[in-house]
Amino acid sequence: MSDDWSPDFQPHKWARDKAEFAAWMDGATVRAPWKRNRFTIWRREQHAKQMHDSAAAARKQKADRIANPSAELVAAYQELQAAEAASGARLGCARGGDMSDPETVRVIARLLNDHADKFSRKE
Numbered sequence: 001m002s003d004d005w006s007p008d009f010q011p012h013k014w015a016r017d018k019a020e021f022a023a024w025m026d027g028a029t030v031r032a033p034w035k036r037n038r039f040t041i042w043r044r045e046q047h048a049k050q051m052h053d054s055a056a057a058a059r060k061q062k063a064d065r066i067a068n069p070s071a072e073l074v075a076a077y078q079e080l081q082a083a084e085a086a087s088g089a090r091l092g093c094a095r096g097g098d099m100s101d102p103e104t105v106r107v108i109a110r111l112l113n114d115h116a117d118k119f120s121r122k123e
Helices: 011-024 033-067 071-087 102-121
Strands: none
């Protein structure tokens, strides 16, 4: 096994990748640098695919929350609408953030209420 590539310069990475590399190479010994390079490219591709899939799942989950709002989200939006009515402001597209998250909506309503209270006391 002295012919096997054993990267002394990155031992922790090799310990992490050894089993995956062996499966990728179907147990063959690694002698050529191009195989190590190709494995690195393959790992990057796998990582990019995993990131893409997780982002797509998050987008789908957000779309599902918006399409089927929970009672908590509906109540949070009612608080926001009450805060908008009390202050006379309409946030519209300036809201930002994840508006499918009830806690975010409540925080924005609280900020709007605090802002309205601050300016109503000055009058």
